[in-house]
Amino acid sequence: MITVWNEYRHERRSEQVAKIYPEGMHNLLAQVLKTAGYHVQTATLDEPEHGLTQDVLNKTDVLLWWGHTAHNEVSDEVVERVCQRVLQGMGLVVLHSGHFSKPFKKLMGTTCNLKWRGAGEKERLWVVEPSHPITRGIPEYFELPQEEMYGERFDIPKPDEVVFISWFPGGEVFRSGCTFTRGLGKIFYFAPGHETYPTYHDPIVQKVIVNAVAWAEPSGGPAPTFGNFQPLEAGLTK
Amino acid sequence: MITVWNEYRHERRSEQVAKIYPEGMHNLLAQVLKTAGYHVQTATLDEPEHGLTQDVLNKTDVLLWWGHTAHNEVSDEVVERVCQRVLQGMGLVVLHSGHFSKPFKKLMGTTCNLKWRGAGEKERLWVVEPSHPITRGIPEYFELPQEEMYGERFDIPKPDEVVFISWFPGGEVFRSGCTFTRGLGKIFYFAPGHETYPTYHDPIVQKVIVNAVAWAEPSGGPAPTFGNFQPLEAGLTK
Amino acid sequence: MITVWNEYRHERRSEQVAKIYPEGMHNLLAQVLKTAGYHVQTATLDEPEHGLTQDVLNKTDVLLWWGHTAHNEVSDEVVERVCQRVLQGMGLVVLHSGHFSKPFKKLMGTTCNLKWRGAGEKERLWVVEPSHPITRGIPEYFELPQEEMYGERFDIPKPDEVVFISWFPGGEVFRSGCTFTRGLGKIFYFAPGHETYPTYHDPIVQKVIVNAVAWAEPSGGPAPTFGNFQPLEAGLTK
Amino acid sequence: MITVWNEYRHERRSEQVAKIYPEGMHNLLAQVLKTAGYHVQTATLDEPEHGLTQDVLNKTDVLLWWGHTAHNEVSDEVVERVCQRVLQGMGLVVLHSGHFSKPFKKLMGTTCNLKWRGAGEKERLWVVEPSHPITRGIPEYFELPQEEMYGERFDIPKPDEVVFISWFPGGEVFRSGCTFTRGLGKIFYFAPGHETYPTYHDPIVQKVIVNAVAWAEPSGGPAPTFGNFQPLEAGLTK
Numbered sequence: 044m045i046t047v048w049n050e051y052r053h054e055r056r057s058e059q060v061a062k063i064y065p066e067g068m069h070n071l072l073a074q075v076l077k078t079a080g081y082h083v084q085t086a087t088l089d090e091p092e093h094g095l096t097q098d099v100l101n102k103t104d105v106l107l108w109w110g111h112t113a114h115n116e117v118s119d120e121v122v123e124r125v126c127q128r129v130l131q132g133m134g135l136v137v138l139h140s141g142h143f144s145k146p147f148k149k150l151m152g153t154t155c156n157l158k159w160r161g162a163g164e165k166e167r168l169w170v171v172e173p174s175h176p177i178t179r180g181i182p183e184y185f186e187l188p189q190e191e192m193y194g195e196r197f198d199i200p201k202p203d204e205v206v207f208i209s210w211f212p213g214g215e216v217f218r219s220g221c222t223f224t225r226g227l228g229k230i231f232y233f234a235p236g237h238e239t240y241p242t243y244h245d246p247i248v249q250k251v252i253v254n255a256v257a258w259a260e261p262s263g264g265p266a267p268t269f270g271n272f273q274p275l276e277a278g279l280t281k
Numbered sequence: 282m283i284t285v286w287n288e289y290r291h292e293r294r295s296e297q298v299a300k301i302y303p304e305g306m307h308n309l310l311a312q313v314l315k316t317a318g319y320h321v322q323t324a325t326l327d328e329p330e331h332g333l334t335q336d337v338l339n340k341t342d343v344l345l346w347w348g349h350t351a352h353n354e355v356s357d358e359v360v361e362r363v364c365q366r367v368l369q370g371m372g373l374v375v376l377h378s379g380h381f382s383k384p385f386k387k388l389m390g391t392t393c394n395l396k397w398r399g400a401g402e403k404e405r406l407w408v409v410e411p412s413h414p415i416t417r418g419i420p421e422y423f424e425l426p427q428e429e430m431y432g433e434r435f436d437i438p439k440p441d442e443v444v445f446i447s448w449f450p451g452g453e454v455f456r457s458g459c460t461f462t463r464g465l466g467k468i469f470y471f472a473p474g475h476e477t478y479p480t481y482h483d484p485i486v487q488k489v490i491v492n493a494v495a496w497a498e499p500s501g502g503p504a505p506t507f508g509n510f511q512p513l514e515a516g517l518t519k
Numbered sequence: 520m521i522t523v524w525n526e527y528r529h530e531r532r533s534e535q536v537a538k539i540y541p542e543g544m545h546n547l548l549a550q551v552l553k554t555a556g557y558h559v560q561t562a563t564l565d566e567p568e569h570g571l572t573q574d575v576l577n578k579t580d581v582l583l584w585w586g587h588t589a590h591n592e593v594s595d596e597v598v599e600r601v602c603q604r605v606l607q608g609m610g611l612v613v614l615h616s617g618h619f620s621k622p623f624k625k626l627m628g629t630t631c632n633l634k635w636r637g638a639g640e641k642e643r644l645w646v647v648e649p650s651h652p653i654t655r656g657i658p659e660y661f662e663l664p665q666e667e668m669y670g671e672r673f674d675i676p677k678p679d680e681v682v683f684i685s686w687f688p689g690g691e692v693f694r695s696g697c698t699f700t701r702g703l704g705k706i707f708y709f710a711p712g713h714e715t716y717p718t719y720h721d722p723i724v725q726k727v728i729v730n731a732v733a734w735a736e737p738s739g740g741p742a743p744t745f746g747n748f749q750p751l752e753a754g755l756t757k
Numbered sequence: 758m759i760t761v762w763n764e765y766r767h768e769r770r771s772e773q774v775a776k777i778y779p780e781g782m783h784n785l786l787a788q789v790l791k792t793a794g795y796h797v798q799t800a801t802l803d804e805p806e807h808g809l810t811q812d813v814l815n816k817t818d819v820l821l822w823w824g825h826t827a828h829n830e831v832s833d834e835v836v837e838r839v840c841q842r843v844l845q846g847m848g849l850v851v852l853h854s855g856h857f858s859k860p861f862k863k864l865m866g867t868t869c870n871l872k873w874r875g876a877g878e879k880e881r882l883w884v885v886e887p888s889h890p891i892t893r894g895i896p897e898y899f900e901l902p903q904e905e906m907y908g909e910r911f912d913i914p915k916p917d918e919v920v921f922i923s924w925f926p927g928g929e930v931f932r933s934g935c936t937f938t939r940g941l942g943k944i945f946y947f948a949p950g951h952e953t954y955p956t957y958h959d960p961i962v963q964k965v966i967v968n969a970v971a972w973a974e975p976s977g978g979p980a981p982t983f984g985n986f987q988p989l990e991a992g993l994t995k
Contacts, residue, residue: 130629130674132412152628153606153701158748167513169909169930170503174370174462178502183910184513192750195883195922196743196897198606198702203441203677208909208922208930212514213750216883216922216930224412225629226674264416265408267672272634274668274689275405275422276450368867368912388866391844391939396986407671407692421672430988433645433684434659434981436844436940439917446671446684446692451988454645454684454692463867464912505910510872512906512927608888643989646979650846650938654978660989679917688990700888740892741884751881751898752926 044082046103047072050110051087053238060238079253105134105259108141130226134259139236150225158194166190167210175206177254185247191237193217231255282320284341285310288348289325291476298476317491343372343497346379368464372497377474388463396432404428405448413444415492423485429475431455469493520558522579523548526586527563529714536714555729581610581735584617606702610735615712626701634670642666643686651682653730661723667713669693707731758796760817761786764824765801767952774952793967819848819973822855844940848973853950864939872908880904881924889920891968899961905951907931945969
């Protein structure tokens with residue numbers, strides 16, 4: 044099961060955003076993922092427990108996260124729950140302004156700060172790691188005619204893989220597609236997606252997100268045991 | 282298509298090895314991969330062009346490589362061909378003494394040297410990166426009752442991921458499951474598999490190899506263009 | 520300035536530990552670092568603000584951290600202060616049971632859990648990354664006759680570098696020397712150092728710690744600016 | 758001892774280049790490094806053994822390499838010698854078009870290909886890893902008014918660290934400062950330095966190179982032993 048989480052405030056408060064995402068970004072992304080063959084559900088900030096009960100999370104293989112204006116309204120209890128599930132193997136795809144979300148910052152251990160500018164500039168994303176499955180079917184570079192500029196220094200730990208680097212006409216660069224692992228969970232941060240531009244309608248962006256979900260699914264690897272441990276080699280430890 | 286390459290000398294020259302792998306390691310591994318649903322072919326050193334014609338390699342998604350006593354008999358032309366295909370996206374699973382094979386050394390750029398001891402000791406492999414798909418269905422640790430000891434320092438570039446670390450009773454450790462990327466190709470080195478022990482009959486070892494093949498399949502990412510490149514932003518470059 | 524922080528409880532409560540470290544581990548380590556030419560101060564849990572006032576931290580280039588029984592007594596305010604200073608460039612050397620300290624867990628974003636056994640077993644540490652400056656003057660492997668076993672899976676993010684891997688006679692392995700970066704700060708985790716064994720009297724262990732402090736010193740790199748950013752290329756962003 | 762190696766052809770054949778580097782790039786860089794306190798010697802392609810005898814290399818702590826038009830004239834024997842010394846711990850700083858030099862390609866195991874354009878465009882280099890000592894004293898970004906464009910995809914193995922990413926007005930990005938380790942040796946690739954622009958006169962570029970040399974110096978770590986190895990734990994291996 045894939046769960047698309049959205050703050051879902053802009054779409055209800057701004058006519059401009061509502062025109063682009065009349066049913067909310069989450070429903071658009073859910074539709075994209077359903078078309079790709081996934082079972083998908085959505086959850087939003089203003090639902091009880093933000094729609095992320097323990098039961099919902101337990102059944103979630105990959106969680107997508109879009110948040111922007113209300114990071115601080117996300118309860119610490121739900122954040123803890125999300126992070127624990129990531130450590131247990133749930134995939135996490137963090138979108139755009141989700142770089143400042145509580146779960147992402149907690150899992151990274153850094154400020155996750157960056158430069159930004161809301162000027163509707165072109166963003167060009169270059170594939171720098173074409174061996175990565177997230178680049179399946181993606182051209183060598185692709186462009187979004189209007190996006191928010193996100194620029195380096197992006198204060199994240201060294202990513203496991205930098206899949207995309209973005210170019211902006213104002214003179215900035217950005218590691219716009221980065222993978223991380225935390226516990227058994229795989230995390231993909233993908234920068235595009237400002238609410239006032241139709242980024243998630245872009246078919247290449249959609250393909251990146253579908254690929255990211257496939258990549259982030261639980262590995263099926265062993266849940267480690269921790270704590271006091273008896274020697275496996277009896278008699279060797281005297 | 283998966284191609285299992287084997288030097289196929291020990292099995293024909295040593296009764297001890299022939300008892301363990303009467304049809305050669307390659308045919309056992311091919312059978313394991315067929316059972317897992319793959320199309321599989323085999324190739325061996327003493328075939329013309331070592332069985333690795335350009336056509337065979339072009340159709341190969343993942344190549345498995347086992348060699349030991351005759352690394353130097355592998356022609357440089359075939360080695361170059363294999364390496365080029367890896368850079369183009371073919372996966373490569375290098376087994377045991379293949380650490381000293383020409384393709385692996387060429388792709389690593391280091392000596393790939395290590396410590397070794399042929400004393401039939403127990404090897405215990407610990408999963409250290411359970412988020413990795415190669416660990417799907419693998420227990421937290423597993424043991425091979427008899428293996429050749431391979432010990433650190435293993436002279437390889439920093440792996441992308443260290444998936445397994447081995448323990449040996451004589452006092453050594455070894456990064457026994459390591460991933461790398463070169464060009465568009467994914468490479469997995471897996472240490473167990475000395476010819477005088479029935480390692481490739483072990484169901485967990487078989488599962489690791491099946492998982493590794495799935496992981497190493499071509500990403501489907503974009504083949505980059507290189508060379509002289511016209512500006513994408515006309516008029517910006519004065 | 521180097522600051523050695525110690526919980527300093529075992530040494531005052533246990534005769535066994537007091538015999539090994541009559542003036543506390545912190546004073547022994549401070550002496551080692553002074554001999555190596557550093558300016559060193561110490562700080563302990565039971566001092567006001569645990570001895571880690573903002574002023575002390577601001578002047579600290581590298582902080583060493585040893586804690587075990589009282590992680591929860593470290594105030595969140597001081598933890599936050601320590602983490603902020605790491606992000607600003609202060610080095611952090613986390614010793615032994617400090618894997619469970621609040622600052623380390625916060626900077627890692629994972630549980631930092633592991634296997635352990637207090638049986639006074641031999642620990643053998645293998646250098647696996649001899650290109651790293653922390654290995655200067657260290658032999659290929661070295662042994663501690665008695666240590667606490669720490670075993671994999673160690674639930675940390677993929678380290679930047681795995682410098683040491685430990686072998687234990689009971690059958691375990693452990694990534695016992697790992698580097699990380701968070702913000703501008705460099706972090707080294709070093710596993711040996713159980714309070715009931717004279718580990719920090721060992722000259723090789725001392726050399727590792729001196730090397731780690733040298734490596735972890737602030738890089739002198741640029742403090743990034745964040746937030747709303749004007750285009751550097753005027754006229755390009757229309 | 759630092760050895761600056763230069764192809765030294767452009768400076769002798771092109772008036773334009775000779776005006777910028779009247780005594781050759783190697784002598785300028787040697788002067789910069791001497792001023793920084795290093796013992797420095799130079800070597801060039803047309804000297805016997807390209808100036809890189811075994812004795813010269815044995816005494817070299819860090820080798821700088823600039824080559825462009827005559828990569829194929831470098832003898833394989835000298836290339837092998839250089840690579841062996843890197844594996845033994847000699848640092849290697851590869852400059853600009855040295856991305857296509859034989860030693861760099863051999864140590865990387867990939868094509869090291871890239872996009873390029875000789876249009877005298879501005880290059881802006883962003884520090885993305887300010888924790889790295891190579892960024893000491895370097896501003897958050899710096900610009901070269903005229904450089905050759907080098908653009909992604911840069912076909913190198915995943916670098917240990919991406920220290921700089923470059924922006925070009927034509928729409929490209931490039932990982933222009935990358936570190937690698939091979940054996941005991943540390944390698945830094947630094948992209949700027951086309952012969953027709955006065956790049957190595959730039960004080961920030963000079964500082965990067967001085968920092969890189971300091972970083973690349975031999976670690977002093979242990980030279981590993983390889984081959985047949987007796988068990989350290991007698992009696993445990995039955």
